Amino acid sequence: MNMPGRIEERQVQQIIDIAGKENTFVQQSQIDDYTHDMADYSATPGLVVRPSSEREVAEIVRVANETGTPILPRGAGSSLTGAAVIEGGIIMDLRRMASVTRVDTVNWYVQVQPGISLEDLNKELKTHGFFFPPDPASSYICTVGGAIAEGSGGLRCVRYGTMKDWVLALRVVLPSGQVVKFGEALSKNRAGYDLVHLMVGSEGTLGIITEAWLKIIPIPSVRTKRFLVTFDNWETTGEVIKRLRSSRILPHLFEFLDRDNVLALNEKLEMHMDEAEATLLVDVEDSEVQTVEDIFRQCGAVKITLARDEEEADAFYQARSMAYLAVKATASGVQVEDVCLPIDKLADYLKMVKQVAAKYGLKIPVNGHAGDGNVHPLILYEKSDEKSRDSANLAYEEICRWAISMGGSVTGEHGVGLQKPKFMREQLEAHDGREALRIMKEIKKIFDPYNIMNPGKYVEIA
Amino acid sequence: MNMPGRIEERQVQQIIDIAGKENTFVQQSQIDDYTHDMADYSATPGLVVRPSSEREVAEIVRVANETGTPILPRGAGSSLTGAAVIEGGIIMDLRRMASVTRVDTVNWYVQVQPGISLEDLNKELKTHGFFFPPDPASSYICTVGGAIAEGSGGLRCVRYGTMKDWVLALRVVLPSGQVVKFGEALSKNRAGYDLVHLMVGSEGTLGIITEAWLKIIPIPSVRTKRFLVTFDNWETTGEVIKRLRSSRILPHLFEFLDRDNVLALNEKLEMHMDEAEATLLVDVEDSEVQTVEDIFRQCGAVKITLARDEEEADAFYQARSMAYLAVKATASGVQVEDVCLPIDKLADYLKMVKQVAAKYGLKIPVNGHAGDGNVHPLILYEKSDEKSRDSANLAYEEICRWAISMGGSVTGEHGVGLQKPKFMREQLEAHDGREALRIMKEIKKIFDPYNIMNPGKYVEIA
Numbered sequence: 001m002n003m004p005g006r007i008e009e010r011q012v013q014q015i016i017d018i019a020g021k022e023n024t025f026v027q028q029s030q031i032d033d034y035t036h037d038m039a040d041y042s043a044t045p046g047l048v049v050r051p052s053s054e055r056e057v058a059e060i061v062r063v064a065n066e067t068g069t070p071i072l073p074r075g076a077g078s079s080l081t082g083a084a085v086i087e088g089g090i091i092m093d094l095r096r097m098a099s100v101t102r103v104d105t106v107n108w109y110v111q112v113q114p115g116i117s118l119e120d121l122n123k124e125l126k127t128h129g130f131f132f133p134p135d136p137a138s139s140y141i142c143t144v145g146g147a148i149a150e151g152s153g154g155l156r157c158v159r160y161g162t163m164k165d166w167v168l169a170l171r172v173v174l175p176s177g178q179v180v181k182f183g184e185a186l187s188k189n190r191a192g193y194d195l196v197h198l199m200v201g202s203e204g205t206l207g208i209i210t211e212a213w214l215k216i217i218p219i220p221s222v223r224t225k226r227f228l229v230t231f232d233n234w235e236t237t238g239e240v241i242k243r244l245r246s247s248r249i250l251p252h253l254f255e256f257l258d259r260d261n262v263l264a265l266n267e268k269l270e271m272h273m274d275e276a277e278a279t280l281l282v283d284v285e286d287s288e289v290q291t292v293e294d295i296f297r298q299c300g301a302v303k304i305t306l307a308r309d310e311e312e313a314d315a316f317y318q319a320r321s322m323a324y325l326a327v328k329a330t331a332s333g334v335q336v337e338d339v340c341l342p343i344d345k346l347a348d349y350l351k352m353v354k355q356v357a358a359k360y361g362l363k364i365p366v367n368g369h370a371g372d373g374n375v376h377p378l379i380l381y382e383k384s385d386e387k388s389r390d391s392a393n394l395a396y397e398e399i400c401r402w403a404i405s406m407g408g409s410v411t412g413e414h415g416v417g418l419q420k421p422k423f424m425r426e427q428l429e430a431h432d433g434r435e436a437l438r439i440m441k442e443i444k445k446i447f448d449p450y451n452i453m454n455p456g457k458y459v460e461i462a
Numbered sequence: 463m464n465m466p467g468r469i470e471e472r473q474v475q476q477i478i479d480i481a482g483k484e485n486t487f488v489q490q491s492q493i494d495d496y497t498h499d500m501a502d503y504s505a506t507p508g509l510v511v512r513p514s515s516e517r518e519v520a521e522i523v524r525v526a527n528e529t530g531t532p533i534l535p536r537g538a539g540s541s542l543t544g545a546a547v548i549e550g551g552i553i554m555d556l557r558r559m560a561s562v563t564r565v566d567t568v569n570w571y572v573q574v575q576p577g578i579s580l581e582d583l584n585k586e587l588k589t590h591g592f593f594f595p596p597d598p599a600s601s602y603i604c605t606v607g608g609a610i611a612e613g614s615g616g617l618r619c620v621r622y623g624t625m626k627d628w629v630l631a632l633r634v635v636l637p638s639g640q641v642v643k644f645g646e647a648l649s650k651n652r653a654g655y656d657l658v659h660l661m662v663g664s665e666g667t668l669g670i671i672t673e674a675w676l677k678i679i680p681i682p683s684v685r686t687k688r689f690l691v692t693f694d695n696w697e698t699t700g701e702v703i704k705r706l707r708s709s710r711i712l713p714h715l716f717e718f719l720d721r722d723n724v725l726a727l728n729e730k731l732e733m734h735m736d737e738a739e740a741t742l743l744v745d746v747e748d749s750e751v752q753t754v755e756d757i758f759r760q761c762g763a764v765k766i767t768l769a770r771d772e773e774e775a776d777a778f779y780q781a782r783s784m785a786y787l788a789v790k791a792t793a794s795g796v797q798v799e800d801v802c803l804p805i806d807k808l809a810d811y812l813k814m815v816k817q818v819a820a821k822y823g824l825k826i827p828v829n830g831h832a833g834d835g836n837v838h839p840l841i842l843y844e845k846s847d848e849k850s851r852d853s854a855n856l857a858y859e860e861i862c863r864w865a866i867s868m869g870g871s872v873t874g875e876h877g878v879g880l881q882k883p884k885f886m887r888e889q890l891e892a893h894d895g896r897e898a899l900r901i902m903k904e905i906k907k908i909f910d911p912y913n914i915m916n917p918g919k920y921v922e923i924a
């Protein structure tokens with residue numbers, strides 16, 4: 001008898017025959033690395049397989065299909081929402097498929113397998129004088145496939161947009177095991193509805209990405225300077241952005257850290273940053289340096305530091321990109337918030353977060369991409385303390401609901417996974433999107449009628 | 463008895479009650495303007511209604527629903543594929559809904575109704591120092607709603623992308639009459655599958671766009687210069703692009719006209735252009751002028767003219783944007799081709815078109831957006847001559863099939879409509895997209911189960 005979702009012995013053997021014994025993990029010690037994501041959502045898969053080709057991916061999907069066994073495609077597992085863990089079923093680790101197939105410097109695209117990290121992709125592109133802009137803080141490990149599936153953002157989004165702005169075409173293994181190409185590796189293509197963008201941000205629920213054609217651009221010849229600027233209050237951040245925008249300056253980077261982040265970086269990673277209320281990291285072009293410095297001053301900057309060389313500029317960047325890990329090390333539990341708001345609501349947003357923290361007696365350090373209204377409150381709690389956990393949840397809900405009421409989104413770049421289906425629903429309902437949710441659920445059924453792709457999450461349970 | 467698709471007298475009265483008698487057309491003289499598109503695809507609608515609000519749109523859709531009457535949303539009707547005409551049923555002209563609701567100069571978006579023309583939108587934005595980049599040659603009449611539904615491109619695409627890169631959120635009246643909002647007016651939003659991009663390029667088959675939130679950007683402060691450059695052969699065009707690209711220069715405009723276009727402009731619009739084999743229109747930044755001029759020279763330019771002032775630059779632009787109308791005036795019939803190819807295939811493409819023209823004894827002037835591999839052969843024929851019509855069709859097929867075989871798309875920006883379902887299918891099948899077409903057909907059914915939205919076209923008949 002077939003048990004839905006169960007992996008039978010004979011199937012394990014079939015998968016071993018396809019991918020090899022050394023790439024098929026069933027023992028606890030082998031699958032330990034796959035039992036959690038970067039925000040500590042945890043679940044134990046029944047089997048982990050590491051295919052080396054699209055053909056293997058398709059064959060494994062067909063084996064899983066026989067018993068309706070759930071499948072979760074996974075890269076580095078750096079998701080923050082539970083999208084990359086699953087209880088039982090098959091995790092398909094795609095990191096062995098990590099080749100750069102083609103760098104086309106005339107048509108400005110790269111053809112690439114899903115398992116390469118964004119950092120390694122950019123190392124390869126650099127040798128051609130090109131780069132791929134989206135840069136989640138996890139770029140050093142997160143894979144192309146994961147970043148597409150999550151529709152990831154990052155530090156350079158403020159200027160270059162998110163993953164959705166950079167994907168031209170995809171090869172996908174559908175839940176049926178059939179292989180399909182969506183889109184074309186062309187700058188313009190109008191042949192049919194846009195299925196490429198349906199895949200971007202689909203969180204592994206519609207199919208498994210086996211190849212991607214991504215836009216690339218030459219490394220900009222324009223020279224930029226990096227500022228580290230401190231303020232004695234965080235409300236000013238919103239004002240700085242507004243003034244930059246009204247001066248028509250679009251920074252290459254506009255990042256925010258509050259005091260708690262800096263304290264964590266100094267304590268946990270032995271950095272030596274000034275412990276100001278607000279720290280901004282801002283990249284602008286050489287020709288804009290003076291204007292921007294004036295704006296900082298007018299807004300009451302305490303200290304304005306222009307990175308003197310690339311090394312110092314890198315150190316500033318590291319501070320921002322390591323902030324999450326530093327803060328995470330200061331408490332046993334953390335809920336990461338990912339609200340995106342109209343930029344002019346940013347000051348009110350930061351104020352609200354601090355009020356919520358005070359109300360529940362929690363620490364909520366905030367960092368993130370202030371330049372596009374997407375900052376991350378990190379709600380800290382004690383895992384072993386039920387009251388603390390409950391408070392964190394209540395604080396989380398309050399922040400999400402406030403954002404929804406202000407016309408914001410509960411997720412700018414982290415996605416939904418297990419963490420936000422409820423709030424996604426509330427957002428859609430509040431913003432006239434009730435029918436949108438119905439359509440999304442129907443779309444899931446078209447792609448995955450037997451619901452084997454990363455089930456029990458996201459749209460399905462919203 | 464209900465006749466599917468028929469508009470009953472009582473329904474006409476209901477529509478008059480909703481939109482007013484002056485905005486409900488049933489007489490031939492009133493609907494004449496709605497019986498063709500810009501490429502002379504023609505059909506006679508049963509009724510034309512010009513609603514003034516989303517509420518009216520939704521009410522009219524509900525009236526149509528009772529008898530399953532087909533509905534076609536329409537702007538200026540400047541489609542080139544038959545997407546904007548319908549036999550029987552209701553055409554909904556949305557040009558009375560033409561307000562700019564909000565220009566947000568902090569968050570850099572505009573909230574706008576669908577019926578405003580892109581030119582009028584840009585006039586309004588200009589007073590705020592902003593602009594909306596996509597600029598189909600029909601910008602002087604084509605509407606925001608039409609441009610979204612068609613996923614239009616234009617002359618500035620080479621630098622700024624097409625409509626799909628500029629739409630943040632949409633309000634849509636679904637075929638059920640329900641109103642829904644897709645997306646958020648935010649720079650980042652990951653709440654659910656991307657339904658906004660499904661609407662972009664949906665050609666009126668999924669719903670009626672009643673409001674749009676579009677990204678805008680400040681009018682660039684960087685100064686550009688406009689070149690008009692002639693060559694004594696058109697193959698060189700591809701080489702110029704390749705050299706610009708490998709010099710990492712991304713022109714603001716890179717347009718192409720062959721000799722036949724220039725002859726038509728001189729004859730029909732009394733221009734006085736040099737009758738060279740190839741004419742390029744190229745905008746580059748001040749700092750790039752010297753490099754670009756050198757490239758032109760190295761590629762054997764016959765004459766390099768730098769526009770001396772804005773007036774002359776505008777005249778150059780007009781020549782390019784009026785070329786289609788000028789060429790169209792030289793023959794009774796024209797088939798517009800819209801292939802998009804990898805840029806390095808452009809020289810082969812132009813050569814192939816000329817060979818096809820010779821083979822069938824046709825004139826096929828070519829113009830278009832060489833900078834992104836999307837040029838438009840205009841296949842001229844005599845409407846009254848069956849043999850000429852057949853030859854045009856055969857030439858058209860041959861061009862499409864060649865493009866497909868070279869990894870191109872049969873449509874870069876014009877869309878599919880009635881003209882290209884067959885070739886879209888061939889393209890998808892040749893490029894591993896068979897399952898994509900199946901999914902598209904299923905998506906159409908989710909949105910429009912009774913198939914009343916612009917039926918008999920596009921995905922449905924592919």
